[in-house]
Amino acid sequence: MAELRVPVRDAAGAAIAEVIIREVSGRHFVERTTFINSFSQEVSATKASAIRELALANDWAALNDYDPEFLPWFCRACAQNFSERQWRVFPRVDEDNWLDSYRGICPGGHERMIAD
Numbered sequence: 001m002a003e004l005r006v007p008v009r010d011a012a013g014a015a016i017a018e019v020i021i022r023e024v025s026g027r028h029f030v031e032r033t034t035f036i037n038s039f040s041q042e043v044s045a046t047k048a049s050a051i052r053e054l055a056l057a058n059d060w061a062a063l064n065d066y067d068p069e070f071l072p073w074f075c076r077a078c079a080q081n082f083s084e085r086q087w088r089v090f091p092r093v094d095e096d097n098w099l100d101s102y103r104g105i106c107p108g109g110h111e112r113m114i115a116d
Contacts (some may be wrong), residue, residue: 006055006075007083008032016083017073018054019063021048035072035084036102036115045106068083072114076105 003022007015007028020031028048031040043051054062064071073081087104094100104114 004052004053004055006032008060008071009058010073010083011080014083016081019051021052021055023048030066030070032070036089037069039067039069041049041070050058065082068113072104073108074105075108075112078106087114 003020006019006021008017009087010016017033017035018028018030020033022031025044028043028045030042030048030051031038031044046062051063053089054066060071060074061076064074064076071081073083073087075082086107089102089104092100092103098104100116101113102115103111
């Protein structure tokens with residue numbers, strides 16, 4: 001597997017992002033297109049294969065379970081993806097006024113962590 005790009009689709013079927021699975025010199029990586037931040041992580045060949053199958057099956061809930069930052073477009077409560085422009089995103093700061101994370105509210109009004 002050199003590289004596989006799987007579109008992330010919203011409820012209307014529009015491609016809003018991509019999940020990318022690649023192998024480079026025997027090392028396996030899972031990535032996604034940017035939403036607030038980028039995401040790239042080296043994984044085992046077995047994990048890369050499992051993520052590939054979930055992406056090809058459009059099993060967004062299971063991909064979201066892999067890592068909350070991997071699929072920031074997905075709202076579990078709505079069980080669907082929303083484009084980045086549909087999320088209302090805001091920073092969350094801790095008690096010392098340091099940036100803790102970015103949170104988002106989907107069009108359905110559900111809040112989740114978008115980037116940590």
